Amino acid sequence: MSAWRHWLAxxxxxxxxxxxxxxxxxxxxxxxxxxxxYAFAAALLLMLxxxxxxxxxxxxxxxxLLASVGLLSILHTWRNLAGLQLVGLPTEACFAGxxxxxxxxxxATGRAYQAIGLGWSRQKMLMTDVAKHSEQQVELSLAVKxxxxxxxxxxxxxxxxxxxxxxxxxxxxxxxSVLVYPKPIAAPLELAGVAAGEDEVExxxxxxxxxxxxxxxxxWQQGDSxxxxxxxxxxxxxxxxxxxxxxxxxxxxxxxxxxxxxxxEYRLSVLCAQVLKLTQQETPFTLKxxxxxxxxxxxxxxxxxxxxxxxxxxxxxxG
Amino acid sequence: xxxxxxxxxxxxxxxxxxxxAQVLVIIPxxxxxxLWIVGLWLVCAAWRIQVFRMRxxxxxxxxxxAMMVSAAFAVYLSRGSLVGxxxxxxxxxxxxxxxxxxxxxxxxxxxxxxxxxxTVVTSYLFDDSILAxxxxxxxxxALLAALVGLQQTVLAGRPxxxxxxxxxxxxQAIPVALLLFLFxxxxxxxxxxxAPKDKGxxxxxxxxxxxxxxxxxxSSELVFRASFAxxxxxxxxxxxxxxxLPYFDGRTWHMQNxxxxxxxxxWQAQGDMLEYSVIMxxxxxxxxxxxxxxxxxxxxxxxxxxxxxxxxxxIHRTYLYQAQAWPEALAEPKLSPEKYRFYxxxxxxVNPQARAWAQQLRQRHPDDESLVRAVLRHxxxxxxxxxxxxxxxxxxxxxxxxxxxxxxxxxxYSSSMAxxxxxxxxxxxxxxxxxGGEVNRTENYVQVRQYDAHSxxxxxxxxxxxxxxxxxxQVAPERIEQGLQEALRGESLNTGLFSPLSYRHxxxxxQLRIGWDTLNYxxxxxxxxxxxxxxxNWLKGLLGEISWQKIGVSLVIAIxxxxxxxxxxxxxxWQTRLSETQRLLRQFERLLAKRQCVRNPAEGLRAFQLxxxxxxxxxxxxxxxxxxxxxxxxxxxxxxxxxxxxxxxLQALRHSLAGR
Numbered sequence: 001m002s003a004w005r006h007w008l009a010x011x012x013x014x015x016x017x018x019x020x021x022x023x024x025x026x027x028x029x030x031x032x033x034x035x036x037x038y039a040f041a042a043a044l045l046l047m048l049x050x051x052x053x054x055x056x057x058x059x060x061x062x063x064x065l066l067a068s069v070g071l072l073s074i075l076h077t078w079r080n081l082a083g084l085q086l087v088g089l090p091t092e093a094c095f096a097g098x099x100x101x102x103x104x105x106x107x108a109t110g111r112a113y114q115a116i117g118l119g120w121s122r123q124k125m126l127m128t129d130v131a132k133h134s135e136q137q138v139e140l141s142l143a144v145k146x147x148x149x150x151x152x153x154x155x156x157x158x159x160x161x162x163x164x165x166x167x168x169x170x171x172x173x174x175x176x177s178v179l180v181y182p183k184p185i186a187a188p189l190e191l192a193g194v195a196a197g198e199d200e201v202e203x204x205x206x207x208x209x210x211x212x213x214x215x216x217x218x219x220w221q222q223g224d225s226x227x228x229x230x231x232x233x234x235x236x237x238x239x240x241x242x243x244x245x246x247x248x249x250x251x252x253x254x255x256x257x258x259x260x261x262x263x264x265e266y267r268l269s270v271l272c273a274q275v276l277k278l279t280q281q282e283t284p285f286t287l288k289x290x291x292x293x294x295x296x297x298x299x300x301x302x303x304x305x306x307x308x309x310x311x312x313x314x315x316x317x318x319g
Numbered sequence: 320x321x322x323x324x325x326x327x328x329x330x331x332x333x334x335x336x337x338x339x340a341q342v343l344v345i346i347p348x349x350x351x352x353x354l355w356i357v358g359l360w361l362v363c364a365a366w367r368i369q370v371f372r373m374r375x376x377x378x379x380x381x382x383x384x385a386m387m388v389s390a391a392f393a394v395y396l397s398r399g400s401l402v403g404x405x406x407x408x409x410x411x412x413x414x415x416x417x418x419x420x421x422x423x424x425x426x427x428x429x430x431x432x433x434x435x436x437x438t439v440v441t442s443y444l445f446d447d448s449i450l451a452x453x454x455x456x457x458x459x460x461a462l463l464a465a466l467v468g469l470q471q472t473v474l475a476g477r478p479x480x481x482x483x484x485x486x487x488x489x490x491q492a493i494p495v496a497l498l499l500f501l502f503x504x505x506x507x508x509x510x511x512x513x514a515p516k517d518k519g520x521x522x523x524x525x526x527x528x529x530x531x532x533x534x535x536x537x538s539s540e541l542v543f544r545a546s547f548a549x550x551x552x553x554x555x556x557x558x559x560x561x562x563x564l565p566y567f568d569g570r571t572w573h574m575q576n577x578x579x580x581x582x583x584x585x586w587q588a589q590g591d592m593l594e595y596s597v598i599m600x601x602x603x604x605x606x607x608x609x610x611x612x613x614x615x616x617x618x619x620x621x622x623x624x625x626x627x628x629x630x631x632x633x634i635h636r637t638y639l640y641q642a643q644a645w646p647e648a649l650a651e652p653k654l655s656p657e658k659y660r661f662y663x664x665x666x667x668x669v670n671p672q673a674r675a676w677a678q679q680l681r682q683r684h685p686d687d688e689s690l691v692r693a694v695l696r697h698x699x700x701x702x703x704x705x706x707x708x709x710x711x712x713x714x715x716x717x718x719x720x721x722x723x724x725x726x727x728x729x730x731x732y733s734s735s736m737a738x739x740x741x742x743x744x745x746x747x748x749x750x751x752x753x754x755g756g757e758v759n760r761t762e763n764y765v766q767v768r769q770y771d772a773h774s775x776x777x778x779x780x781x782x783x784x785x786x787x788x789x790x791x792x793q794v795a796p797e798r799i800e801q802g803l804q805e806a807l808r809g810e811s812l813n814t815g816l817f818s819p820l821s822y823r824h825x826x827x828x829x830q831l832r833i834g835w836d837t838l839n840y841x842x843x844x845x846x847x848x849x850x851x852x853x854x855x856n857w858l859k860g861l862l863g864e865i866s867w868q869k870i871g872v873s874l875v876i877a878i879x880x881x882x883x884x885x886x887x888x889x890x891x892x893w894q895t896r897l898s899e900t901q902r903l904l905r906q907f908e909r910l911l912a913k914r915q916c917v918r919n920p921a922e923g924l925r926a927f928q929l930x931x932x933x934x935x936x937x938x939x940x941x942x943x944x945x946x947x948x949x950x951x952x953x954x955x956x957x958x959x960x961x962x963x964x965x966x967x968x969l970q971a972l973r974h975s976l977a978g979r
Contacts, residue, residue, distance in 0.1 A: 036429055043433040046437060047440045050440050050441070052506050052508060055508065056440075056636065059443050059444075061500055062436070062443070062459065064495075065459070065492055065496040066436060066459075068492035068495035069463065069488055069489060069492040069496075071495065071878075071882070075885065075886050075889055076488065076889070107898055107899060107962075108899075109898050110894065114471060115470050127472040134899065135961070137961075161470045162466075162484055162488060164466065164469055164470045
């Protein structure tokens with residue numbers, strides 16, 4: 001079974017390799033009758049029996065008309081998928097235990113598309129319409145339990161429109177993945193190996209708020225750490241500025257993986273919670289993950305860097 | 320964690336069309352099912368609407384079972400049975416109506432829609448006229464709209480759009496349906512099914528008393544249409560025989576089944592042959608209408624011993640048959656002694672005067688033929704009146720008619736003449752059927768209505784066989800030559816205020832009536848009559864030798880071709896389908912081309928921008944840069960810039976260019 005699935009997946013990736021932008025074409029769309037379609041055929045057969053036994057021309061005519069409608073709806077259903085363009089949009093990171101969201105843009109070219117279903121399982125499809133010459137953005141959500149990089153994998157795109165007796169479907173891989181941070185666990189901080197004790201960190205957090213340390217912005221120069229770039233300002237289109245901090249004295253927060261107890265995932269979760277907390281308090285901190293050291297720094301970018309490192313942390317298997 | 324399977328609910332568009340379709344489907348059947356079904360339907364519809372408005376709950380399982388059982392019982396009570404077509408349709412309709420109150424999920428709706436299609440088919444068994452067929456297209460479109468609505472998302476628009484889509488699919492399906500209709504082999508019935516119950520069908524019956532046919536003349540209902548291969552014979556030759564009535568009980572002439580009926584009669588074809596075909600309305604009888612002496616090659620029709628054509632089952636649907644007739648044929652030149660006696664049978668003690676007159680005639684005319692002529696002359700020269708409303712006759716009906724009232728309709732004349740001939744020792748019988756008919760010149764056919772009902776006499780002579788003789792002709796020749804309308808100028812036929820026949824003297828109404836009738840004729844002949852025989856003839860003409868293999872292959876090829884044409888039309892591959900972004904880029908290029916800035920085919924968008932920006936104002940340059948930047952972001956960097964933004968930037972560029 002698994003070998004078969006493997007083969008199927010390989011076959012699909014040959015036919016429709018992972019790419020951000022997919023235009024559903026002839027060789028990507030499959031069409032098969034649905035259960036309702038088989039029932040429709042059975043109903044037609046029954047009607048044909050009536051026509052034959054009563055030799056009723058009108059019964060024949062209606063049976064043939066509906067049969068013809070049924071056949072013709074192959075074209076309609078197929079057309080309702082053909083030419084649809086799907087674009088996998090960048091995803092936003094989330095925490096383990098949350099729903100990862102995969103935004104997908106559906107673009108219609110030239111004709112309207114109705115009742116397009118997207119999803120991973122046939123039972124749970126997200127339905128949407130795309131009007132002519134327009135685009136529609138949908139978000140598929142997937143519950144993620146573990147940290148790391150999660151690929152969206154192959155997404156089933158299907159439509160049963162207009163009659164529901166045929167289903168045209170395809171499986172697209174929009175090369176989307178989402179970064180999943182560890183689930184934050186708020187635990188009392190045990191910052192072993194840090195010069196300052198827990199109290200001092202707390203004290204620093206309450207008294208400092210980082211204002212004293214923060215000196216202001218300075219234009220970015222070659223050699224300045226990118227970690228200190230003020231991204232907020234940059235995102236407003238006002239250029240690259242670097243945050244200047246005063247020399248941080250001994251009481252600097254240091255989050256060290258190896259100083260924590262518990263298994264790897266637990267430790268990462270605790271660190272994750274601390275990263276969030278310290279960033280919120282605007283307290284500069286350093287994150288130490290075995291060989292990797294990030295910081296010192298503060299701010300959203302620093303937080304993102306730390307969380308990414310936590311999400312992708314692969315070492316420390318021995319605990 | 321227990322997983323609840325949520326059944327998808329029915330979209331609004333679908334529910335609306337489903338309710339409408341149900342009304343449309345039920346209406347034509349109302350005349351054929353017990354009336355309480357209407358009440359049941361109203362209750363169910365009201366219930367379902369209250370559920371929709373959250374005022375009521377769906378019925379529980381026990382309630383549903385109780386409803387099903389009591390409905391079935393009610394059908395049994397009102398139809399006396401649960402089998403048979405009428406009860407079957409009543410049950411089908413009850414199920415169709417009851418399903419409404421358990422209409423929850425998409426699956427229920429699907430069942431209801433399929434049931435609807437099937438109900439439409441059964442309604443054709445009761446009525447297959449053009450109007451019924453046209454009407455059923457409405458029901459089918461509404462059902463299809465409900466099916467389309469079932470697939471739509473909540474984003475779908477108004478119900479009107481749904482039915483437009485359904486109608487479009489239906490229209491596109493017509494060519495393929497037509498091919499299937501023409502080529503799909505018509506099979507013989509696989510098994511015998513119950514037929515529709517007769518609902519007071521009027522027409523010739525198997526006996527005739529004075530006044531019967533006059534009563535029939537009150538009806539303008541169509542009986543059959545006949546078309547001829549050649550010229551339509553003269554009106555006075557169109558004696559459509561249905562039955563012979565050989566047995567007289569003193570008042571009523573009866574049909575009598577004899578074992579000899581099944582023997583093929585002895586006859587010889589003579590003279591000219593007429594080839595004709597008849598499309599008859601359902602009569603619920605087995606006898607057909609034919610010109611004497613007719614024969615047919617149709618397997619299910621036989622020529623009976625009295626020269627009538629009979630179908631092996633009662634005619635419950637519009638039926639088409641072809642026959643050849645030899646009007647001058649020699650029919651049964653020899654009669655067995657039993658049959659000879661049989662055709663002389665008369666009850667004792669009735670009509671003594673008529674018997675005595677017959678004896679007198681016999682003495683004066685030893686020759687049979689001159690005796691017959693003398694009787695006819697009697698009707699012609701004495702004071703006889705032809706009327707639809709003859710006085711009532713007592714026990715000695717022939718005596719009273721011949722010697723007292725002398726006023727009657729065709730059955731009085733034929734009955735008394737047959738009586739007199741028998742009393743004079745000439746074998747004779749009454750024949751009932753229709754005489755004449757209205758000729759439709761555009762399509763060259765004769766249509767016969769109930770008021771063309773007629774009866775006449777046949778008498779037998781050794782060596783010459785049976786001869787037709789019509790005493791009514793002596794009294795009212797215009798009846799035979801021009802039809803009943805002319806013969807009864809004084810008395811108006813009771814065709815009804817709303818019958819177009821009442822206005823036949825108004826030219827354009829008559830034109831309309833005849834046109835409509837022509838249409839109906841073609842409908843019956845070419846659509847309803849398109850059964851095995853006609854299909855084979857038509858295919859023979861088209862393909863030469865028929866082999867189902869050949870037909871199957873050509874059908875598949877033809878359908879494939881049609882599909883190719885339809886898909887070309889649906890997909891329009893000659894139209895280039897641009898994405899929204901590309902479409903905006905085209906507009907952008909067209910906008911700049913108006914300013915003599917034409918982008919070369921190989922030129923990149925950036926290069927193009929750099930080349931043209933020198934001529935632009937700073938403000939225009941910014942607008943240009945914005946557009947190009949966004950375009951690049953979308954097309955190359957895959958940044959989620961909505962195309963609406965690109966469109967706004969194009970608009971801004973257009974404004975700034977126009978501003979200078």
